[in-house]
Amino acid sequence: MIPITRPLMGEPEAEAARRVILSGWTTQGPEVAAFENEFANLVGAPHACAVSNCTTALHLALLVAGVGLGDEVITVSHSYIATANSVRYCGATPVFVDIEPHSYNIDPRLVEAAITPRTRAILCVHQIGLPCDLAALVPLARAHGLPLVEDAACAVGSEVLWNGQWEPIGRPHGDVACFSLHPRKVISTGDGGVLTTRHADWDQRYRLLRQHAMSVPASVRHGAAQVIFEQYPEVGFNYRMTDIQAAVAREQLKRLPGIVSERRALGAQYPALLADIRGLSLPSEPAWARTNWQSYCVQLPAHCDQRQVMQQMLDAGVGTRRGIMCSHREPAYAGMTRPHPLPRSEAAQDRCILLPLFPGMTPQQQGQVAEALAQACATTNAFA
Structure with a gap:
């Protein structure tokens, strides 16, 4: 049987997982931090935050962009259902527009007509690895004061010609890009996700919310010389990547x-x-x-x-x-x-x-x- 795809993994990934398992620290920690730095460097992003999967990445991206109850997000129906679901997790409504006939990506010409006073963000999808027409979408979003969220689940390693230079998807060219590390994608950790953003304050919010909004990260608390009592100032989520996954992901980045x-x-x-x-x-x-x-x-x-x-x-x-x-x-x-x-x-x-x-x-x-x-x-x- 010839499968639709097959992850490329081997002894380096197995050894990376073994190393972390034997270290005694398997949850989010130093391997996650190292992976985030390496991923940010790879795509040229100011900030990268690792999470449990791309769906949770999209949820955090929309929440931090300000999407909430009663809002609308312009996006495509033609995508894995996680794209639309992430909008609904925020209490908002996905407003679907059609795709271009050949790229199967969102048609920028249809986006502006779909904008209403309730529109809070534009969520484009780099479908099956082919970049959207960001040169049309970015200025459109800026003109209307709307955040542009890139669903880049399939697009790690893809590039777009930007101001005469080839740049990786994830720089990001909008406000935030969300990647998947599912086995159907180009590189994998079994599952996992990454957000890259140009906004330092958004990155800090992702890091807070992914760990139940804990005021002191577990890595800091466990390494402290004095007792620290953390607080939970708001409702957060358990959207963390483990160090086992991150160690595998670091080997995948090399490939x-x-x-x-x-x-x-x-x-x-x-x-x-x-x-x-x-x-x-x-x-x-x-x-x-x-x-x-x-x-x-x-x-x-x-x-x-x-x-x-x-x-x-x-x-x-x-x-x-x-x-x-x-x-x-x-x-x-x-x-x-x-x-x-x-x-x-x-x-x-x-x-x-x-x-x-x-x-x-x-x-x-x-x-x-x-x-x-x-x-x-x-x-x-x-x-x-």
């Missing part, structure tokens, strides 16, 4: 350049392998973006049934995933007012599939994926 390079090489091979499948639409990069190819998304020919294609490929030993989900179609969002039509989002979910792409994938495996897709497209029919 990141090589992983992204290999993924980009694999992505560059697919167009030639899939060229003979008539009606198949392939992904592409705009001149101002470099994707990490977290996922390779293709749009099926009009005559193909998505489920049948995926099943036939699975029967041939090739794992796939459907197009990115649309939150507004889920029961949890049934009945929610949807003022803006989302035809391109729905079409992307219904017509697209994600193909296997991962470090260590062989030319033979890529050829098998292409052959299985070609065979499935030739023998399935949505109109049968």
Whole structure:
């Protein structure tokens, strides 16, 4: 079976976890602090804060940006449901706008029309690793005095051309960027998340709220020469990353350049392998973006049934995933007012599939994926 993806881990990660386990300090501590510094340096961010996963990162990002009860956040339905859920955790309403037809990212041209007096933030998603059009979104957000939160769950290692220079996603170009370290992502700790921000006061708030708003961090209290009684001045959360995870993450950061390079090489091979499948639409990069190819998304020919294609490929030993989900179609969002039509989002979910792409994938495996897709497209029919 060729899986949709496979994390690249080995002895360095196992040894890092072992080292921390034997140290006696396994919760948030010196390894987390070291990982935060290394991640900030990697993406060129002034501040980086590690948390338990990207969903908690998004929740903190929106809360600290000022999103609260009764507010609205402009975002996309075309994303994993955590994007929309993080808005609702704040007591706010996600206002969904449609995506661009080729990038599958938020369409900046639709954002301004969705702004109302209740809008408190814009939440864009760098979907499947391809950067959003930040050159359009950043000035739009600034003009309306709105924070721009980047859901960069899939985008570690991706880049955007900014003022003539290639810069990593996460610098950040908006106000805060949120990353995932889930196994489906480019690097992983099993699970985990990171917030990067340009605002020192926001970073301090993230650090306070991730640890139950404890007035004195555990690392300080346990290392103190005198007894310290901490306080809890407000309601916080248990959103901490462990030192075990952070130690693994530090090893993963060392691998990141090589992983992204290999993924980009694999992505560059697919167009030639899939060229003979008539009606198949392939992904592409705009001149101002470099994707990490977290996922390779293709749009099926009009005559193909998505489920049948995926099943036939699975029967041939090739794992796939459907197009990115649309939150507004889920029961949890049934009945929610949807003022803006989302035809391109729905079409992307219904017509697209994600193909296997991962470090260590062989030319033979890529050829098998292409052959299985070609065979499935030739023998399935949505109109049968």
